[in-house]
Amino acid sequence: MEVVGDHGELEAERLGPRRVLDEVERRVLLRGEPVAERGHRRSLPRAAGAKPRGRDGYDQGVDATATLETLLREAFPGARELAVEDRTGGGDHFQVVVESDRFEGLSLVEQHRLVYDALAAPLRDGTIHELRIRTRPTARSQEPVDTGGSTT
Amino acid sequence: MTELRDQIQELISSEQVSLFMKGTPEFVMCGNSDRALRALQAAGAPITAVDVLPDPRIRQELSALSGWPTIPQVFIRGELVGGADIVEELCASGELQQRLDDALGTERELVVRTAPLTVSPNANTRTTQP
Numbered sequence: 001m002e003v004v005g006d007h008g009e010l011e012a013e014r015l016g017p018r019r020v021l022d023e024v025e026r027r028v029l030l031r032g033e034p035v036a037e038r039g040h041r042r043s044l045p046r047a048a049g050a051k052p053r054g055r056d057g058y059d060q061g062v063d064a065t066a067t068l069e070t071l072l073r074e075a076f077p078g079a080r081e082l083a084v085e086d087r088t089g090g091g092d093h094f095q096v097v098v099e100s101d102r103f104e105g106l107s108l109v110e111q112h113r114l115v116y117d118a119l120a121a122p123l124r125d126g127t128i129h130e131l132r133i134r135t136r137p138t139a140r141s142q143e144p145v146d147t148g149g150s151t152t
Numbered sequence: 153m154t155e156l157r158d159q160i161q162e163l164i165s166s167e168q169v170s171l172f173m174k175g176t177p178e179f180v181m182c183g184n185s186d187r188a189l190r191a192l193q194a195a196g197a198p199i200t201a202v203d204v205l206p207d208p209r210i211r212q213e214l215s216a217l218s219g220w221p222t223i224p225q226v227f228i229r230g231e232l233v234g235g236a237d238i239v240e241e242l243c244a245s246g247e248l249q250q251r252l253d254d255a256l257g258t259e260r261e262l263v264v265r266t267a268p269l270t271v272s273p274n275a276n277t278r279t280t281q282p
Contacts, residue, residue, distance in 0.1 A: 108238045116221050123221050130184065131222060133237050 064091045064127050068119060075118030076100040080138045092129035103137040111135040157213040159269050160202075164217070165230045167200040167267070168256050172214055172225045177201050177264045184236040188224040191236075191243035197228075197252055199264045207271040229255045 069084045076082060081099035096115065103111045112133050122128045164170050169192060175181030177189055177199070192199050204210045204223055215221055218232050226233040228251060233239060242248035252260065 108241065109232055109234050112234060112238060113219070120221075132184075133235075134241075 064122065065094070067127070068094060068096065068122060071118050071122070072096060072098060072115070075114065076102055087130075087132070092127065094128060094130070095132040095134070097134045099136050099138055101138040103135050105137070108135070111137075156209055156269065156271060157217060160210070160214055160217060163200070163202065163267055163269075164227045167227075168229060168260075169197045169199050169252070170227045170267075171199050171201045172204050172210075172223060173201055174203070174205050174223055176203050176266055181205060182223070184222075185224045187236040188226055188239045191239045191248065192226065193264070195243050195248040195252055196260055196262055197248075198256070198261050201264065201266045202269060203266065206269075209271060210269055228252065 065084050065086045069082065072082055072084065073079070076098055079098055079100040081097060083097040085095040085097075087093040087095050096119075098115060102114060106114075112135060115133050115135060116123065119128060119131070123131070171185075171188060171192060173180065173182070173185035173189065175185060180186040180189060189199070189201070202210070204214065211223060214225065218225055218227075220232060220235065222235050224236055224239075226235070226239050233242070233248075233251070239248060242251070
């Protein structure tokens with residue numbers, strides 16, 4: 001892939017070191033939750049008006065969260081869990097969670113590559129400024145995720 | 153001067169653990185690079201860090217090589233491990249440490265160093281070679 005998704009924002013500076021650490025801790029804690037209960041999260045539509053059309057011919061900007069969800073649903077039909085969260089409300093920092101049988105037998109790198117492939121267009125045109133990915137094969141869905149990180 | 157892509161490939165292949173990040177371990181410029189760095193440190197990795205910020209071509213060449221669109225990127229002995237989410241997840245499950253043990257042995261030198269890349273002022277005019 002020639003074009004690189006941009007993570008250019010100076011997040012550590014913006015949030016401060018303490019805030020970054022809190023975010024890491026929060027994510028570790030979240031691992032214990034059954035993902036299905038977190039449900040679908042959508043940002044509110046940001047502004048009324050005509051939808052700008054992206055270079056790649058998909059709706060862009062007005063509700064990028066919905067756009068990402070549509071692309072993921074096309075790539076992972078029948079996904080047991082599929083959620084797109086706008087982490088900051090700004091419409092460009094996203095966390096996606098996908099549970100699909102397409103991930104069966106794949107390494108995490110291969111699983112994330114499938115997500116990147118599905119979201120290639122918004123990655124390419126800068127709609128996605130930051131992307132966090134959580135994937136799992138459907139077969140593991142009944143098992144709580146063992147993070148190994150919460151010992152006493 | 154060696155082609156930038158060759159430099160990156162050489163570095164990925166020769167270093168035990170390479171971390172392509174925004175900023176340096178001393179001054180991390182992105183929360184995701186920070187997550188990857190912390191996970192590697194927690195797993196006891198000898199880290200060779202490369203700052204991609206000095207020139208956008210570093211990131212372009214890296215992603216062309218790895219086929220991975222985002223930063224950070226972590227490699228163990230030339231193999232792409234993943235970005236911040238994967239490294240963090242593998243660290244939490246203990247798998248990252250296991251992979252480091254398998255690839256590098258359990259007696260690891262816990263160092264964090266930086267490896268600068270030499271970027272020519274005008275690499276766009278580089279000569280094309282077969």
